[in-house]
Amino acid sequence: MADTGKTAKLEIEGETYDLPIFAPTAGPNVIDIRKLYSTAGVFTYDPGFTSTASCDSTITFIDGEKGELLHRGYPIDQLAEKSHFLEVCYLLLYGDLPSAAQLEDFEERVTKHTMLHEQMHFLFRGFRRDAHPMAIMVGVVGALSAFYHDSTDINDPWQREVASIRMIAKMPTIASMAYKYTIGQPFVYPRNDIDYASNFLRMCFAVPAEDYEVNPILSRAMDRIFTLHADHEQNASTSTVRLASSSGANPFACIAAGIACLWGPAHGGANQACLEMLQEIGTVDQIPEYIARAKDKNDPFRLMGFGHRVYKNFDPRAKVLKQSADEVLELLGIEDNPTLQVAKELEKQALADEYFVEKKLFPNVDFYSGIILEAMGFPTSMFTPIFAVSRTIGWISQWKEMIADPQLKIGRPRQLYLGETKRDYVDVENR
Numbered sequence: 001m002a003d004t005g006k007t008a009k010l011e012i013e014g015e016t017y018d019l020p021i022f023a024p025t026a027g028p029n030v031i032d033i034r035k036l037y038s039t040a041g042v043f044t045y046d047p048g049f050t051s052t053a054s055c056d057s058t059i060t061f062i063d064g065e066k067g068e069l070l071h072r073g074y075p076i077d078q079l080a081e082k083s084h085f086l087e088v089c090y091l092l093l094y095g096d097l098p099s100a101a102q103l104e105d106f107e108e109r110v111t112k113h114t115m116l117h118e119q120m121h122f123l124f125r126g127f128r129r130d131a132h133p134m135a136i137m138v139g140v141v142g143a144l145s146a147f148y149h150d151s152t153d154i155n156d157p158w159q160r161e162v163a164s165i166r167m168i169a170k171m172p173t174i175a176s177m178a179y180k181y182t183i184g185q186p187f188v189y190p191r192n193d194i195d196y197a198s199n200f201l202r203m204c205f206a207v208p209a210e211d212y213e214v215n216p217i218l219s220r221a222m223d224r225i226f227t228l229h230a231d232h233e234q235n236a237s238t239s240t241v242r243l244a245s246s247s248g249a250n251p252f253a254c255i256a257a258g259i260a261c262l263w264g265p266a267h268g269g270a271n272q273a274c275l276e277m278l279q280e281i282g283t284v285d286q287i288p289e290y291i292a293r294a295k296d297k298n299d300p301f302r303l304m305g306f307g308h309r310v311y312k313n314f315d316p317r318a319k320v321l322k323q324s325a326d327e328v329l330e331l332l333g334i335e336d337n338p339t340l341q342v343a344k345e346l347e348k349q350a351l352a353d354e355y356f357v358e359k360k361l362f363p364n365v366d367f368y369s370g371i372i373l374e375a376m377g378f379p380t381s382m383f384t385p386i387f388a389v390s391r392t393i394g395w396i397s398q399w400k401e402m403i404a405d406p407q408l409k410i411g412r413p414r415q416l417y418l419g420e421t422k423r424d425y426v427d428v429e430n431r
């Protein structure tokens with residue numbers, strides 16, 4: 001980051017403190033408060049980190065006002081249209097688009113790591129068949145460190161590289177196994193002769209009793225969904241991975257922590273919650289009631305798939321997914337899908353409502369993704385696992401960036417304490 005040479009002046013009880021101002025390559029300037037407590041004896045206060053930069057990064061930039069998302073400088077809509085997921089993985093991981101030879105080598109390395117240690121199959125058997133696939137993924141991904149000890153030393157760049165490739169490669173296998181387990185079907189092994197998205201669809205939907213042909217429309221849509229969910233700056237689950245990694249924990253444990261955080265309905269769990277909301281609304285005539293509930297301060301109901309901490313404009317990913325939903329459903333001959341009709345009318349009515357306009361609440365990445373995934377044959381319980389498969393590259397890229405930072409320190413926030421001041425113990429007979 002560029003030190004502007006300027007400072008922010010903070011005056012506290014007659015003392016003035018000069019805080020350096022750094023300028024990014026894009027986005028707002030930052031005030032360096034690292035020495036604030038040691039020089040002024042005060043903390044800053046920012047629950048939810050609405051005004052806090054937790055790190056510096058070169059991976060993803062979001063302009064919330066413009067509704068712009070860049071991965072290593074490349075706009076997400078261009079990547080969604082012209083690139084494909086494994087190329088975007090390379091871009092996020094290594095910083096630039098690969099040559100044809102680099103891409104071929106990277107895809108080959110990922111392909112050769114898609115299988116899971118056979119002993120791990122027994123781990124799934126410990127879960128109830130009605131377990132949520134996210135519960136299984138948290139457990140199985142965390143257990144990877146028990147099977148892949150040779151890529152857990154985070155101080156060894158080669159082991160970091162191997163762990164990264166293993167995570168990208170095995171996540172679709174683990175997610176599809178979690179799905180198969182919950183529906184009582186046998187696991188389907190990955191194949192090395194089909195692409196990443198097609199492999200995932202085949203591992204989810206193929207059965208030993210018959211051949212399975214991947215529908216190219218669905219594999220293109222699947223690949224695009226993976227691309228659109230790959231990384232998103234310092235969101236809650238990525239921040240979780242960074243904080244867990246700052247203690248030196250192994251990468252598999254840190255990714256498991258990211259999966260756990262992503263599961264929440266305010267974050268990656270919103271795609272499942274959104275589709276369930278659209279299905280509960282059912283018909284367009286019910287929409288006004290739900291919009292009224294979303295605006296009612298006394299009603300905890302929120303429009304799932306709407307609003308965002310950073311975007312105060314349309315989420316660019318939602319735009320691509322809305323277009324993709326139209327294309328996929330038309331190609332599948334279900335363009336009159338009632339859920340899609342409800343989603344479009346809900347978006348139209350909400351964006352015309354003062355409450356949503358004033359609070360700058362727009363559809364986010366989770367608003368249309370579920371409609372496509374449902375049309376592809378996935379149950380709602382698989383929506384967030386699919387988000388986790390995609391976001392693994394974001395978590396891993398951010399993890400690698402942080403671990404390689406020579407200034408790495410363990411993350412340890414402070415607090416505004418409002419509890420009891422010191423007091424003496426009272427024996428039970430005197431209470």
Ligand code: SDX
Nearest residue numbers: 232235266267268270294302303304305306307308309359
């Ligand atoms: C993801 O961070 C990321 O980058 C995340 C993500 C990624 O790629 O990693 O983009 C993925 O998580 C997308 C968000 C998915 N979540 C949802 O769709 C759940 C519904 N949305 C919200 O719960 C909410 O909008 C958040 C959590 C997404 C953002 O919350 P903020 O930034 O903390 O905003 P807020 O809760 O303070 O809301 C501001 C105001 C509030 O009203 P007031 O208190 O100011 O009167 O807007 C209201 C909120 O009540 N509001 C909503 C609303 N979202 C915010 N009201 C109705 N419906 C909503 N969806």
